[in-house]
Amino acid sequence: MKSKVCIIDDQNSILESMEIFFKIRNWDVYTAANGPDGIRLVEQVRPVLVILDIRLPGMSGLEVLEKLRGRFPKLQVIVITAFQTMESTIQAIKLGAFDYLHKPIDIAEMDAVIRRLEVTAVDQDREVEALDQAFNPTDHRPHMISRSRRMKEVFKTIALVSESRVTVLIQGESGTGKELIARSIHYNSPWSDKPFTVMDCSTLVDSLVESELFGYEKGAFTGATDTRKGRLELTGEGTILFDEIGELPLLMQSKLLRFLQSGEFVRVGGDRPIFSNARIVAATNRNLTKLVQEGKFREDLYYRLKVVTIDAPPLRSRRSDIPLLASFFLQKTAYQNVSETKRLSPEALELLMNYDWPGNIRQLENVMIRCAVLSPSAVLSREHAEACLKDSPTFASNHGSNTSLEEVEREHILKVLDSNEWHLGRTCDQLGMSRPTLRARMKKYGLFPSDSRKSRASGNMRCRKGTGRKTTLRPQEVR
Numbered sequence: 001m002k003s004k005v006c007i008i009d010d011q012n013s014i015l016e017s018m019e020i021f022f023k024i025r026n027w028d029v030y031t032a033a034n035g036p037d038g039i040r041l042v043e044q045v046r047p048v049l050v051i052l053d054i055r056l057p058g059m060s061g062l063e064v065l066e067k068l069r070g071r072f073p074k075l076q077v078i079v080i081t082a083f084q085t086m087e088s089t090i091q092a093i094k095l096g097a098f099d100y101l102h103k104p105i106d107i108a109e110m111d112a113v114i115r116r117l118e119v120t121a122v123d124q125d126r127e128v129e130a131l132d133q134a135f136n137p138t139d140h141r142p143h144m145i146s147r148s149r150r151m152k153e154v155f156k157t158i159a160l161v162s163e164s165r166v167t168v169l170i171q172g173e174s175g176t177g178k179e180l181i182a183r184s185i186h187y188n189s190p191w192s193d194k195p196f197t198v199m200d201c202s203t204l205v206d207s208l209v210e211s212e213l214f215g216y217e218k219g220a221f222t223g224a225t226d227t228r229k230g231r232l233e234l235t236g237e238g239t240i241l242f243d244e245i246g247e248l249p250l251l252m253q254s255k256l257l258r259f260l261q262s263g264e265f266v267r268v269g270g271d272r273p274i275f276s277n278a279r280i281v282a283a284t285n286r287n288l289t290k291l292v293q294e295g296k297f298r299e300d301l302y303y304r305l306k307v308v309t310i311d312a313p314p315l316r317s318r319r320s321d322i323p324l325l326a327s328f329f330l331q332k333t334a335y336q337n338v339s340e341t342k343r344l345s346p347e348a349l350e351l352l353m354n355y356d357w358p359g360n361i362r363q364l365e366n367v368m369i370r371c372a373v374l375s376p377s378a379v380l381s382r383e384h385a386e387a388c389l390k391d392s393p394t395f396a397s398n399h400g401s402n403t404s405l406e407e408v409e410r411e412h413i414l415k416v417l418d419s420n421e422w423h424l425g426r427t428c429d430q431l432g433m434s435r436p437t438l439r440a441r442m443k444k445y446g447l448f449p450s451d452s453r454k455s456r457a458s459g460n461m462r463c464r465k466g467t468g469r470k471t472t473l474r475p476q477e478v479r
């Protein structure tokens, strides 16, 4: 089926040349010479694209744009202006025009805009439409956005473990979505109406950990003027997440182990054992096996926790998720700020796809919020995305030139392997390499799927914990 375009312009010569331009590109073309006729035409024809002159007799192009935007939010509009006034251009972009062109129209420029629009419209519309269904602001369940093969495995495990109450250990770099995975387990379980509680083991002072977790009796220590329930008790039959479990002090590790073995604990200053049926999930961005070897983490506790383990993959090993996540965060920001959803230009998307994201999804979320809020236009340019990224701690090191050719080649091959989820055929196509050459290079550089994370992690700075973390808690949640 042909795509439809409506051209609204009062100049006959423009209508005619535009009609030819689109017809030879296999579009169905409809024309109108003024605003009211144009609006009626769009209502009848329902095109995917409108080419709109800003200066029209009677009703101005901006008024037409505003009316069309309100009624057809997904309609793409390219505005044409003979007068290069910044105000009307800015106004048009603010009102959601996809792009603008100046008269006299340069065919090459027009072609480039249409190509960009087609890529954006096809790729992003399909995704944003899918996201429209996923993004429901009144639905408070956690939304995990992904289409990558690696995350499908995670989703499967979440589905399987959520039906039971087994202990789950979630491992992964900072910002990979470990807490979101824990929430998904809880909210997909039969106990989703019970509380979800977070015990952040890294931020608590040693002496406070025990009373925070188990609670205390009145008079247990100076300042204990009342009896207080700890997080375990507050969790009831719900789920308690031990975030950054690797940071738990050794003394508390043995107390937690005792609880895991018996299901019972005692409040600080108390003597009555209390039974808890809370579901335990632990998360860590540290290598627990290494901590065990170094004597910093109890081996028996480690095995108690890892009944089921889930590995949250770093974003750079599932680059196919980047467009979807970026669109999701733009949409979320627009909803939170009651503004229009910004879109990524293909060039901006390319930049995001080639970046390594050492701070993972949290970093991408922060960059997209910054882009959405600071971008003056509805379509984010590469330059703008670059400016928003540039404050990221590792951007410079990602783009530095102080590396040998071999290092660059290794990095590039690894990046393409990652983005194709280690599918060798697709990687060969993209690299323009034969399969034996690719295999030889992989051998030379020691690239194997399981090494993907290790080989990169060493060079990357970690995002500081807490940046961009949501602080709003739902009624059933306790932090």
Ligand SMILES: Nc1ncnc2c1ncn2[C@@H]1O[C@H](COP(=O)(O)OP(=O)(O)OP(=O)(O)O)[C@@H](O)[C@H]1O
Pocket: 143, 144, 145, 146, 172, 173, 174, 175, 176, 177, 178, 179, 180, 181, 243, 283, 284, 285, 312, 325, 328, 361, 362, 365, 465, 466, 468, 469, 470
């Ligand atoms: N698949 C996803 N879809 C949408 N948002 C996601 C996804 N994964 C993570 N996020 C978002 O990214 C941010 C970081 O996620 P989260 O806090 O779960 O990471 P984390 O691994 O627990 O980080 P840390 O180790 O620093 O505690 C959150 O705002 C979260 O909502």
